[in-house]
Amino acid sequence: MEGGQYKPLTQSDMVAIHNAALEALETIGLADAPPSGVAHLTGSGAIEGADGRIRFPRALVEDMLAQANRSITLSARDPAHDLELSGNRVHYGTAGAAVHLVDVASNSYRECGVQDLHDAARITDVLDNIHFLQRPMVCRDITDNLEMDLNTIYGCCSGTMKHVGTSFTDPAFVAPALEMLHMIAGGEDKWRERPFVSNSNCFVVPPMKFATESCQVMEACIDGGMPVLLLSAGMAGATAPSTVAGAITQAVAECLAGLVYVNAVKPGHPAIFGTWPFGLDLRSGAMTGGSGEQALLTAGCAQMHGYYGLPGGAAAGIADAKMPDMQAGWEQMCSNVMAGLSGCNMIYEAAGMHASLLGFCHESLILGDDIIGQALRCVRGIEVNEETLALDQMREVCLGGPGHYLGTDQTLSRMETDHVYPTLGNRASPKEWDELGKPALVPNATLRKEAILAAPSRARFDPVLDRAIRERFTIHLPE
Amino acid sequence: MEGGQYKPLTQSDMVAIHNAALEALETIGLADAPPSGVAHLTGSGAIEGADGRIRFPRALVEDMLAQANRSITLSARDPAHDLELSGNRVHYGTAGAAVHLVDVASNSYRECGVQDLHDAARITDVLDNIHFLQRPMVCRDITDNLEMDLNTIYGCCSGTMKHVGTSFTDPAFVAPALEMLHMIAGGEDKWRERPFVSNSNCFVVPPMKFATESCQVMEACIDGGMPVLLLSAGMAGATAPSTVAGAITQAVAECLAGLVYVNAVKPGHPAIFGTWPFGLDLRSGAMTGGSGEQALLTAGCAQMHGYYGLPGGAAAGIADAKMPDMQAGWEQMCSNVMAGLSGCNMIYEAAGMHASLLGFCHESLILGDDIIGQALRCVRGIEVNEETLALDQMREVCLGGPGHYLGTDQTLSRMETDHVYPTLGNRASPKEWDELGKPALVPNATLRKEAILAAPSRARFDPVLDRAIRERFTIHLPE
Numbered sequence: 001m002e003g004g005q006y007k008p009l010t011q012s013d014m015v016a017i018h019n020a021a022l023e024a025l026e027t028i029g030l031a032d033a034p035p036s037g038v039a040h041l042t043g044s045g046a047i048e049g050a051d052g053r054i055r056f057p058r059a060l061v062e063d064m065l066a067q068a069n070r071s072i073t074l075s076a077r078d079p080a081h082d083l084e085l086s087g088n089r090v091h092y093g094t095a096g097a098a099v100h101l102v103d104v105a106s107n108s109y110r111e112c113g114v115q116d117l118h119d120a121a122r123i124t125d126v127l128d129n130i131h132f133l134q135r136p137m138v139c140r141d142i143t144d145n146l147e148m149d150l151n152t153i154y155g156c157c158s159g160t161m162k163h164v165g166t167s168f169t170d171p172a173f174v175a176p177a178l179e180m181l182h183m184i185a186g187g188e189d190k191w192r193e194r195p196f197v198s199n200s201n202c203f204v205v206p207p208m209k210f211a212t213e214s215c216q217v218m219e220a221c222i223d224g225g226m227p228v229l230l231l232s233a234g235m236a237g238a239t240a241p242s243t244v245a246g247a248i249t250q251a252v253a254e255c256l257a258g259l260v261y262v263n264a265v266k267p268g269h270p271a272i273f274g275t276w277p278f279g280l281d282l283r284s285g286a287m288t289g290g291s292g293e294q295a296l297l298t299a300g301c302a303q304m305h306g307y308y309g310l311p312g313g314a315a316a317g318i319a320d321a322k323m324p325d326m327q328a329g330w331e332q333m334c335s336n337v338m339a340g341l342s343g344c345n346m347i348y349e350a351a352g353m354h355a356s357l358l359g360f361c362h363e364s365l366i367l368g369d370d371i372i373g374q375a376l377r378c379v380r381g382i383e384v385n386e387e388t389l390a391l392d393q394m395r396e397v398c399l400g401g402p403g404h405y406l407g408t409d410q411t412l413s414r415m416e417t418d419h420v421y422p423t424l425g426n427r428a429s430p431k432e433w434d435e436l437g438k439p440a441l442v443p444n445a446t447l448r449k450e451a452i453l454a455a456p457s458r459a460r461f462d463p464v465l466d467r468a469i470r471e472r473f474t475i476h477l478p479e
Numbered sequence: 480m481e482g483g484q485y486k487p488l489t490q491s492d493m494v495a496i497h498n499a500a501l502e503a504l505e506t507i508g509l510a511d512a513p514p515s516g517v518a519h520l521t522g523s524g525a526i527e528g529a530d531g532r533i534r535f536p537r538a539l540v541e542d543m544l545a546q547a548n549r550s551i552t553l554s555a556r557d558p559a560h561d562l563e564l565s566g567n568r569v570h571y572g573t574a575g576a577a578v579h580l581v582d583v584a585s586n587s588y589r590e591c592g593v594q595d596l597h598d599a600a601r602i603t604d605v606l607d608n609i610h611f612l613q614r615p616m617v618c619r620d621i622t623d624n625l626e627m628d629l630n631t632i633y634g635c636c637s638g639t640m641k642h643v644g645t646s647f648t649d650p651a652f653v654a655p656a657l658e659m660l661h662m663i664a665g666g667e668d669k670w671r672e673r674p675f676v677s678n679s680n681c682f683v684v685p686p687m688k689f690a691t692e693s694c695q696v697m698e699a700c701i702d703g704g705m706p707v708l709l710l711s712a713g714m715a716g717a718t719a720p721s722t723v724a725g726a727i728t729q730a731v732a733e734c735l736a737g738l739v740y741v742n743a744v745k746p747g748h749p750a751i752f753g754t755w756p757f758g759l760d761l762r763s764g765a766m767t768g769g770s771g772e773q774a775l776l777t778a779g780c781a782q783m784h785g786y787y788g789l790p791g792g793a794a795a796g797i798a799d800a801k802m803p804d805m806q807a808g809w810e811q812m813c814s815n816v817m818a819g820l821s822g823c824n825m826i827y828e829a830a831g832m833h834a835s836l837l838g839f840c841h842e843s844l845i846l847g848d849d850i851i852g853q854a855l856r857c858v859r860g861i862e863v864n865e866e867t868l869a870l871d872q873m874r875e876v877c878l879g880g881p882g883h884y885l886g887t888d889q890t891l892s893r894m895e896t897d898h899v900y901p902t903l904g905n906r907a908s909p910k911e912w913d914e915l916g917k918p919a920l921v922p923n924a925t926l927r928k929e930a931i932l933a934a935p936s937r938a939r940f941d942p943v944l945d946r947a948i949r950e951r952f953t954i955h956l957p958e
Contacts, residue, residue: 006485006820013863020868028877051878100909107917109909207884208877238883242890243897244861246869281906282894285885288906292856292899295816300861320906325920326843327904329808330850334816337774338857341485341817355909364805371809377771378817382723382779384492389499390725398507398687399530404717405686406764411721415761418722420771425806427760427767427799430579430588430834438586441804 003343003379004088004306008299014307017245021253022058024208029055030257033210036219037261044264054210056260064260065308072270072311074132074227075194077184077459078161083131085272085311088343090379092336092372093132094124094365095165095200095315095348099140102354102361104323104442109359113141114155114476116360120352121159123365123452125459129372130351130365134165134200134229137360142476145169146176151476153177153197154469157184158477161459165200165229171213174220176473183469184461191225198227198272203261204254206234219265227270229313229346230258235287236297237280244293248300251275259310272346273312275301287356289318289349290331295338302344313346314339317368318353324364324442328354332364332371340379363445366452370422377420424448482822482858483567483785487778493786496724500732501537503687508534509736512689515698516740523743533689535739543739544787551749551790553611553706554673556663556938557640562610564751564790567822569858571815571851572611573603573844574644574679574794574827578619581833581840583802583921588838592620593634593955595839599831600638602844602931604938608851609830609844613644613679613708616839621955624648625655630955632656632676633948636663637956640938644679644708650692653699655952662948663940670704677706677751682740683733685713698744706749708792708825709737714766715776716759723772727779730754738789751825752791754780766835768797768828769810774817781823792825793818796847797832803843803921807833811843811850819858842924845931849901856899903927 009017031053033041042048045060074083083091101112117137124133135152142148149168156164168174178191185191199221205211221228232254234240236247255273262271278287279294288294298314305312316335321328332351339347351368352360393410397403405411424444428436461469469475488496510532512520521527524539553562562570580591596616603612614631621627628647635643647653657670664670678700684690700707711733713719715726734752741750757766758773767773777793784791795814800807811830818826830847831839872889876882884890903923907915940948948954 005487008484008861009863013861016863016868020870023870024873028874031877109913207873207882209882237890237893238885241867241869241872241884242887242893243867243869245863245867246872248861249868249870250873281900282890282898283900284906286906286908290904290906292853293897295853295857296861320904321920322905322907322909322912322917324805326803326805326808326846327849327901327920329805329810330812330853331808331904333809333812334853334857337813337817338820341820355912356906358909367805370806374771374774374809374813378774378813382487382492382727382775384488384495384724388720388722388724389495389728390720390722391499391502391728393720393725394503394686394729395507398510403686403688405720406717408721411716411761414716414721418772419761421760421762422806425769425799425810426801427763427765427769427835428801429765430801430837433801433834434588438801441800441806 001090001376001379002088003090003340005381006299006338006341007303008296009303014304017249017252017304018307020249021256022061024253025056025061025256026058028208029053031209032212034212034215037210037215040264041261056257061256061260064263067263067267068259068310069268069270070309072227074163074198075196076161076163077196081162083163085345088306089345090340090343091131091345092347092350093130093134094136094352095134096136096353096357098137098358098360100359102323102359104361104363104446107323111140112137112360114139114151117152118155118159118477119362119453120360120365121156122457123362123449125160125162126452127369129369129376132163133160134348136352146173147474149173150177150180150473153180154475155477158461159457159459164197166197167200168217171216171220174217174224178224180469180473183465195226198229200229200231202231202233203258204232206232206239206254207250208254222262222266222269228262229272229274230255231274231276233276233278235278235280237282240277244296244300247277247297248304251277251301252304273305273310275304276315288320289356290320292334295335298335299338299342302339302342306343311345313348314344315349316347317350318357320356322355324361324367328364332368336371337375337378340375362449363442366445366448367424370425373420480569480855480858481567482569482819484860485778485817485820486782487775488782493783496728496731496783497786499728500735501540503732504535504540504735505537507687508532510688511691513691513694516689516694519743520740535736540735540739543742546742546746547738547789548747548749549788551706553642553677554675555640555642556675560641562642564824567785568824569819569822570610570824571826571829572609572613573615573831574613575615575832575836577616577837577839579838581838583840583842583925586802590619591616591839593618593630596631597634597638597956598841598932599839599844600635601936602841602928604639604641605931606848608848608855611642611644612639613827615831625652626953628652629656629659629952632659633954634956637940638936638938643676645676646679647696650695650699653696653703657703659948659952662944674705677708679708679710681710681712682737683711685711685718685733686729687733701741701744701748707741708751708753709734710753710755712755712757714757714759716761719756723775723779726756726776727783730756730780731783752784752789754783755794767799768835769799771813774814777814778817778821781818781821785822790824792827793823794828795826796829797836799835801834803840803846807843811847815850816854816857819854841928842921845924845927846903849904852899
């Protein structure tokens, strides 16, 4: 599915953003690189200032742009779910670090744990329009950080055959995580051939500072053959400029710094250009992800990825609404469809996210599959050719024909190929709806959730592997 | 607010649609024109065939396109609400012929009446983002058709100072309606100077037949100085081809025929190019307005209006959902934001419409104001200039500055100018939301509805005029 029909920025807007980002890198630079990063970056031509900031000459950025990997495949345990990130190809998935599970039955929030995360993985595995699972929730029930990181991988990978994204709280945790991933893959060589987990890496603390430890995590992941999502998550009005253009510019500058870093460590290592600026409600100073400004931030970023021809990602589909209500529907659709139409390769946070990323909701994830299915239909666009223009059909129908198009071969064939039907969205007439007992959206999503979780999972590890993992690591999910 | 950043059709797609439409007009033509229409059309160069169909030579269509009115102002009783239809200027409003009112409190549908219509007008009058009121509901409690049409005008105009759209069931009803409008305007000359009501005219019965009586209504409206909405409402897969491109082509052909008709009657008479193809759920044969296909139909049509440089309108914002739930939110946002981004001048059915146009909901109208406010923020787009790129600010903040953008002058000023805040959409954190007693969206919309309807109305006719209207016509609304 290729987007790009929607272009919020003109060509000269993009050039202006690019030039401003280069100037920021050249004159402001980034502070707080770890010693290893300073070595890699200065070794490539970056300049360490007396103020400790690393500045990036324009030519260095341009050289690194030239050697960056432009066609990344994110592998999945099941190759049918591999994601090819190139051009304007669009993929939607989860992401985030929610600390609450949204419980629709009791209209309340509670702390989330590894079982909730695993359930989200299992649900994602069967939803056609959720293309990958980046860890959407933090395992709040695991206090040890190493165990949390490892159980996050276990909980995700044992729940879905799709590509998984995760993060690490400490550089030292990458090695044991790789050990687990080698076991799941059936050996280090098999892992390196098809790394099915990527590292979501907040390598930068906006504005314009490297996140020292995360950079060390990144180096370890590069070394271990793990694709990296270079994630710059500024908040427009707090840690990024309050204007949409300014927040995009800073995110682009920061991700270009990350791109130089990755390619200084290992030229061509797969890295996703993760400009994720978020919106802020300037009245309260709190984050807001469901706004029109958010949709513009994301779509503008996606266009900048296209400007560079780099595989990129951004956040969309976030609801500020606390529950899967009408507000959640309009918020999730607005940024999701605009991100898709702008041709964003990886659309993160696309389903299930509520309360401006603080809560994750399984029912909303399930309903998000309908939302994204519809967004993808819009991305697919309008097919114009002699057959679809339908002049011959029009002639047949109007001149001596039946005067309508019902039941024509063309209509019947289009029913299958052109149209997308919602799974839980209801199109019944008021009369039918009444006769069906007024089916309600969210309770039906709960029923579907229960059915999915009651069915056997194809992603489950085989018993021998599972025993081996559980012997080597402390796994909190019950067997 | 100018759209146009989203272009679902390429230039060659538009040329192909244009050529197919011209060929359809030349070779298929339209049946069932009234005798007066046949005279006007053949007098201008159209050809009446032995089969009774009127065919339109290419040169005729091109000539009429050249003389069509390209810059229409739709007047409102309050000039502050005048709508200038040119370029990609975007306006949202209601429309439709719903036969039910959606009662959210009892989760049910009931027949709607003139009081419901009047209430919709009063609510529309105070909502910033609902720019006009086309009659969204039929007065089912008025059995006499003439009284129904006249009470529709009374109910709308006495409820809002914004532009009103309506239709007529019989050509003979136009004269008494104009009489009422002259009274409201304060004389025929004042009415003709600023006609604040337009005629929503289904001049065509797709595929490719004139609606004989509606054409006579149209002639009477043109004569009375009333702007006309040329409304072609084919159903893709039933009364229009099942492909998105084919349905757009037929709608364009039909509206071009209408445009020739209007300009044959009175060159330059204000007419809105109303390509309104609707989607069909091909599984059930029932209409569906909340789909991605619908959003594409509407956005593609808007681009064709731009291709011709004609003021145009189409339908968006329709929910198939029966209640204002999450489905309604995603359906209403999808087509509304895409219609706006495609630069549609008049976006009809944009708020309040449920059950694929069968039901109208006051609460949903109120929540639609938030949806459209957000869509308009997206249409406004990303402002890129030296100030918004914020390089100076970035430098100040990062180099010896506070390291964040909170409370800077630029941030504070953007808070007012750049950001759109929802009225009922809730952005509180889970904790605040809990402390506030978990405010719920739809009940809050009901409270707002009650407050609006309890307040005095600025649109109310002055007592002398009201008495005069009530003496001359049977008015069903209580005084």
